[in-house]
């Protein structure tokens with residue numbers, strides 16, 4: 001098998017991941033993938049340039065080769081802040097109320113996808129597997145095909161896939177999805193998103209979907225499948241046992257002086273349900289006066305996509321809400337919500353997870369959610385904490401032994417917090433053992449293997465229909 005050419009919006013070298021501390025799930029997973037297989041990780045450097053030249057900055061760090069390009073300010077505005085994060089991200093998270101559409105965004109998106117294709121094209125050798133990631137780059141495969149790339153090309157989408165009715169509100173949605181059918185493999189996180197995708201191609205495009213979920217399109221067979229992503233369990237459980245993690249654990253425990261700890265760790269994003277989570281915790285405190293001053297919510301929320309207005313808005317909303325709730329429930333020696341807008345190195349994070357009695361993972365919509373899996377991996381199996389998980393996270397289809405909640409229901413989440421804090425050790429251990437088995441088995445290496453297998457199994461030059 002040839003190398004892997006991974007293409008994603010941003011590239012993140014392993015050493016930088018820990019230091020920056022605010023890496024998304026994509027970065028964490030792909031570092032593991034490339035260390036395993038070798039190859040090149042291509043993407044935007046995060047830097048702006050006066051005029052796009054296509055110059056490739058090649059580097060090698062900790063066994064991973066990266067190639068990056070700089071983009072023009074207009075590219076960043078229209079493609080990244082525009083079509084990717086003002087149009088597709090909210091739409092794919094069922095938020096048509098936040099979905100903006102502007103012709104310039106669409107044009108910028110196509111222009112940058114062309115620029116990606118032009119720049120990565122010379123790096124692709126005959127036997128390489130090309131693996132494109134996420135909503136920023138949906139049409140990239142079709143552009144590479146137009147340039148004559150015959151390699152196997154796959155897409156993995158880290159977000160949900162929205163219901164057909166919602167997607168149909170996007171101007172030119174047919175063109176976008178048709179461009180995706182140039183991939184050999186389209187990977188989604190869960191069967192729910194897969195079913196939505198297949199529904200779209202059947203209902204909107206009139207295509208035939210075979211029993212194995214492959215799609216017949218212009219004489220080719222495109223494989224569509226669910227590949228639920230996992231964490232690097234070996235790496236993360238190692239980090240949880242490190243000295244750094246132990247110190248972080250102790251520091252957090254000492255600081256709460258015997259109180260119960262609930263933890264949330266999320267990029268600051270409206271899809272993560274942080275406002276509803278804070279309200280639920282507040283309701284829990286109001287409904288359980290006996291718990292007054294006895295439980296703390298630590299919310300770690302490194303800011304992201306700060307140039308997009310809806311992100312500035314959610315940040316302001318959360319600041320107001322935190323102030324309000326803390327004002328109502330605090331005492332001279334106690335503040336109920338510790339709301340922290342910064343990232344921490346992974347080992348420290350692991351220590352915090354382990355110190356927490358409850359992991360609160362309550363997104364309103366999430367492709368998968370790796371924090372839920374990290375929380376499970378970091379627990380002490382002899383005295384584990386309880387995971388409260390949104391039924392709307394992709395992870396809920398795997399982590400069935402978590403306490404599943406509807407994050408929109410403040411009452412339900414408040415009651416579930418109470419149940420989690422009262423849960424007897426025996427039940428905590430039973431639930432944790434079942435969760436851990438799933439997190440361990442369906443880890444990132446499993447995900448990687450399954451995806452690469454599916455991608456390399458496709459006939460080169462993209463699957464001609466077999467005569468049967």
Ligand code: GDG
Nearest residue numbers: 021023024025026158343344345346366367368369370371
């Ligand atoms: C997308 C999809 C899907 C967060 N704060 C810190 C920190 N993080 C790390 C977490 C976790 C990652 O960021 C977040 O991953 P999630 O999966 O929870 O969410 P997204 O960023 O939205 O990721 C998601 C994922 O892609 C993978 O396919 O699961 O559904 O939306 O790893 O630990 N890391 C460090 N310090 C922090 O303060 N070091």
